[in-house]
Amino acid sequence: MTDIHMQREHTLGLPAARKLANEWLEQAETRLGMTCEYTEGAASDEISFHRAGVTGTVQITDDRFVLDAELGFLWSAFKDKIETEVARRMDKMLTQVT
Template sequence: MSVIHIHRHHHLGLEEARKVAFLWAEQAEEQFDMECAYEEGDTLDTVYFSRAGVKGTLQVQHDQFELRAELGFLVGAFKSRIEQEIAEQLDTLLHPAGPGKKHKHATKKKKG
């Protein structure tokens, strides 16, 4: 069984981190056909996610996210690609318009 482990520090605080985690869960359901369940705690929230061949958790704290996923045999063949996509998705949610990146909704320039 293959395991994916992604760890990200942040400075959002728990309330803002929850918003990011909810967005991540929504995207995981839509893009990866995952079933997600969200459990809030006082200092730690957990998103449980699963689908055929994949199960895992995203733990949410005031200063970090920690994702662990177990991949079944068949899905494990795509571990690198899956890990890269999840990491990019989480990084985009944590840093939607980092240095040197353009916003999706750029303003139009005037002609003339």
């Protein structure tokens, strides 16, 4: 069951989207204590992330980012706040590069 599903379209193309995704990964690891794994594919990439109470993925394509996350019991109480903050940060990252 996905607690948070977020999709953002972009016009970056895959190479620039990969660069932005790697910046997101670094922030997730350093600021949020996430453990992340980046898997590069021919037409799309995936970041898997987790920490206590949160697991999920970010799909990266040439025209969109799709984030799906599951929140553990304790984090689920903050779902709305987490979702709002994730959306704000994704939008900010995208507007800084476009």
